Amino acid sequence: MKKIVHSAFVTHLECSETGEHHPKDTLLGLSKAGAPLIVRYDLDALGAAIDKETVAARPPDMWRYREFLPLGPDVEVISLGENTTPLVRVPTVEKRLGVAEVMIKDEGRLPTGSFKGRGMATAVSMAKAFGVKRIAIPTAGNAGAGLAAYASRAGIESFVFTPADTPEVTASEIAFHGAKAWRVDGLVGDCAKIVADGTEEMGWFDLTTLKEPYRVEGKKTMGLELAEQYSWTLPDVIFFPTGGGVCLIGMWKVFEELKQIGWIDGPLPKMVAVQSTGCGPIVEAFNAGARDVEPWGDVTTEIHGVRVPNPLGGKMVLEVLYESNGFGTAVDDDAVHETRARVCAEEGLHICPEGAACLVALEMEREAGRVGQQDRVAVFNTASGLKSPMPPMTRGLDKDQVVDYSTF
């Protein structure tokens, strides 16, 4: 029996630059014009085939939204249990900032400890259905861990290239999941060049951010979940730590799809791209009112998830910010470390530096007035706090000495 790789609802792939249609039945990377490809659906047919009640009755994982994904019915889902992630309310933050409602969507609960698993589960399932045997990726860390895990599960060989200073846990995790992994003496762009240059000789499929069309589709499930968790009335503002920008692009894409099939209405949320003052090409372009992003020169931030000096999808991210009436905002590393420690201790919620960056941004924007007191705010914690270093715990006790409790 012939495999039906794509869902029947997929009509074609579309060039994000020229709009040119590309066929859906071959495995493609970039469009003929060298731009990202976008998966398009017959939304009338999709909307007629499924309703909210049907979705609500399914198991609580990302595959409950399968009609919105490119996988055809015969495609084997490569899954590690992509559970629905919780929305966690943070009352101390609400009180301190004077905001009515702040919910953290904790993506650290997913397999491999970050939201990257959503995109990887989707892209690797599609790659396997297309017969891919080898995949390569440049990564700040978490995408590599996701790829390594899902590729190993699919029986696909993976090659991962990550900057030398990637946190120890994530770098080790990549290799531990069975990838052939290298630390590269440079930034993620240098890693990307190694992948691109090796494609001909190594015959691997290049899974660089936005160089293939399916990771974005998988990340749409974040937006779908959010919409369902908010009872199909989205929050007023969404803060997202933005590196390559796939998440903002994916969420915005699915919000528009949901609007078109009539599952949500009203104004869509303002989308906020959070970056760093030490690497903020999207924020800089937004503040200049530009349509495209200039590469960032001197990268000084240690917030790995947003360290993407020249994002391929920069133009698409800017469009999302403009269309949603949102904005970009950049934060300092020191404030991020402070906020992460405070939230971990005060709320018991261990967020990653990228998630903490969003809370710093929220605080700044509340003060600046771009976020109002009555706004319902959703903040994405994109990875488990356990993947990033913590200050060491150094106090000890000698079991043979009398314990002086008065010093505690």
Ligand SMILES: *Cc1c(COP(=O)(O)O)cnc(C)c1O
């Ligand atoms: C990848 C990553 C980001 C950035 O996501 P993009 O979709 O590339 O913008 C943010 N936080 C963490 C922890 C990440 O791993």
